[in-house]
Amino acid sequence: MLRWLRLLVTSLAVVMGVGIIAIVALLWLRLGERPLPELPPQIALPEGESAAAVTFARDWLVVVTDSGKVLLYDHQGKLREEVQP
Secondary structure, three states: HHHHHHHHHHHHHHHHHHHHHHHHHHHHHHHOOOOOOOOOOOOOOOOOEEEEEEOOOOOEEEEEEOOOOEEEEOOOOOEEEEEEO
């Protein structure tokens, strides 16, 4: 019984050590990444708006403004659609 308990405690300690190493490695990899890309210069937001979120897709670019508007642009910078909240 004592042997089983010692094996259980040792295996749990090893699993916990591997988990801590994995968490540290993930934090190191994620925090070492470059910051998110800036809004392209050809995109002109409406007056008084600022970008809260930007999503880059194959054919278009989606900008969510601080006021909650969703703006869809093509890659040339032309506004295609505006959705109000």
